[in-house]
Amino acid sequence: MDGKVLNNDITQVVEADRAHVWHHLIQHAPWTGTDPKADPRIIVEGRGMRVWDQKGKEHLDAVSGGVWTVNVGYGRERIANAVRDQLIQLPYFAGSTGSIPGALFSEKLISKMPGMSRVYFTNSGSEANEKAFKMVRQISHKRYGGKKYKILYRDRDYHGSTLATMSAGGQDERGAQYGPFAPGFIRVPHCMEYRAQWNLTGEAYAEAAVNAIEEVIKAEGPDTVGALCLEPVTAGGGVIPAPEGYWPRVQELCRKYDILLHIDEVVCGVGRTGTEWFGYQHYGVEPDFVTMAKGVASGYAAIACCVTNEKVFEMFRDDTTDPLNYFRDISTFGGCTAGPAAALENIAIIEEEGLLENTTKMGDYMIDQLRALQDKHAVIGDVRGKGLFLGAELVADRTSKEPVDEKMAQAVVADCMAQGVIIGVTNRSIPGFNNTLCYSPALIATKDDIDEIVSATDKALTKVFG
Numbered sequence: 001m002d003g004k005v006l007n008n009d010i011t012q013v014v015e016a017d018r019a020h021v022w023h024h025l026i027q028h029a030p031w032t033g034t035d036p037k038a039d040p041r042i043i044v045e046g047r048g049m050r051v052w053d054q055k056g057k058e059h060l061d062a063v064s065g066g067v068w069t070v071n072v073g074y075g076r077e078r079i080a081n082a083v084r085d086q087l088i089q090l091p092y093f094a095g096s097t098g099s100i101p102g103a104l105f106s107e108k109l110i111s112k113m114p115g116m117s118r119v120y121f122t123n124s125g126s127e128a129n130e131k132a133f134k135m136v137r138q139i140s141h142k143r144y145g146g147k148k149y150k151i152l153y154r155d156r157d158y159h160g161s162t163l164a165t166m167s168a169g170g171q172d173e174r175g176a177q178y179g180p181f182a183p184g185f186i187r188v189p190h191c192m193e194y195r196a197q198w199n200l201t202g203e204a205y206a207e208a209a210v211n212a213i214e215e216v217i218k219a220e221g222p223d224t225v226g227a228l229c230l231e232p233v234t235a236g237g238g239v240i241p242a243p244e245g246y247w248p249r250v251q252e253l254c255r256k257y258d259i260l261l262h263i264d265e266v267v268c269g270v271g272r273t274g275t276e277w278f279g280y281q282h283y284g285v286e287p288d289f290v291t292m293a294k295g296v297a298s299g300y301a302a303i304a305c306c307v308t309n310e311k312v313f314e315m316f317r318d319d320t321t322d323p324l325n326y327f328r329d330i331s332t333f334g335g336c337t338a339g340p341a342a343a344l345e346n347i348a349i350i351e352e353e354g355l356l357e358n359t360t361k362m363g364d365y366m367i368d369q370l371r372a373l374q375d376k377h378a379v380i381g382d383v384r385g386k387g388l389f390l391g392a393e394l395v396a397d398r399t400s401k402e403p404v405d406e407k408m409a410q411a412v413v414a415d416c417m418a419q420g421v422i423i424g425v426t427n428r429s430i431p432g433f434n435n436t437l438c439y440s441p442a443l444i445a446t447k448d449d450i451d452e453i454v455s456a457t458d459k460a461l462t463k464v465f466g
């Protein structure tokens, strides 16, 4: 550790945290006692693939900052310097204005997204998705007398934590206590081959899954459906890529019924799946909306955006006689310049260091290693993913695919943590369902890093399951 923690009284930091910080996603009761082992975990420093906690313990971070974010790794001085220079020049201005980094980053981003043309800046992935939803609604009002307002979303997909995005949330366990939700969001089936609803595989399964979406469209009335929103590889729902043949059929379906296609790249976006900048680009899909957040600036500054094609944009400027014909929306922190300044450097790093290629190479290596682990541990029912975005689903029985007890999956994560490797697990809040170990190391990962992650998992599985 470089010693920055030494500049603070860490005991005071821990006490202040314990007394006043409300952490995400966790029950705080264990921290209210005096057992030091139950301290809240505070991460104080990071370099490359590694972070250090308040006790000085080093961890190999296999989840890029916990939730698929720090794609270029920690300690990137050139991002920090670019942000610093930009903040001194101009930190912020918003309203109807633009900024230098906003314009330059938009140009750069669009150069990576053939077919897309406009970048709308927001604060978070949830908000980026909400912007797309609002655009769909406005298009419905303008073009279809308000009738084509419904937004389809898939079972198991996640699009955010706000009430509108939760209305489009396919993970019931997350929404269980927050209803009622907004009307006009319609659930369609997912496409998870491992737990297929139909006794089919590969292309045949893909076809059945898309037919099932079509059935919903027909039942709802195609003239009422404005958009279909999907994750290219489902993240928190269990790291679920679609089988071959799925995406072209999704595209065809949207064209057939004049439905706008919204791809949520909040996790896949900016390199995570390897070779391509975005997940959808592996499948030749031509979306109308692409939303992104986490990897855009690797967490060095908060930035998210809703990117549209010219067809969508044009609908908001094609009638200057209509005083309401523009997107009547604002995002206060969409005017922060630190985000696009950081994002420009982030993209430059990925380009200059060949990280898309590294992600493919290391992702292929890692999936092979995880599959070797699957040969050894019967508890691994399935290994799946794309690039450095991988999951290993744990099952009590490979034939019935009965999920392992959720506590056992968490014990594996805890044991890895004790070994100094941070991995994740999906669906913590739904007992028993789809307990998938989650791996998303930074795109700079080396073979040694991956060996360390896989070896820690191996040991943890042996310890927990024998």
Ligand code: PMP
Pocket (backbone or CB within 6 Å): 067, 123, 124, 125, 126, 127, 129, 158, 159, 160, 161, 231, 235, 236, 264, 265, 266, 267, 293, 294
């Ligand atoms: N979409 C997906 C696919 C996500 O995984 C997330 C966050 N985990 C979001 C949207 C929401 O992003 P945020 O937390 O930045 O609002």
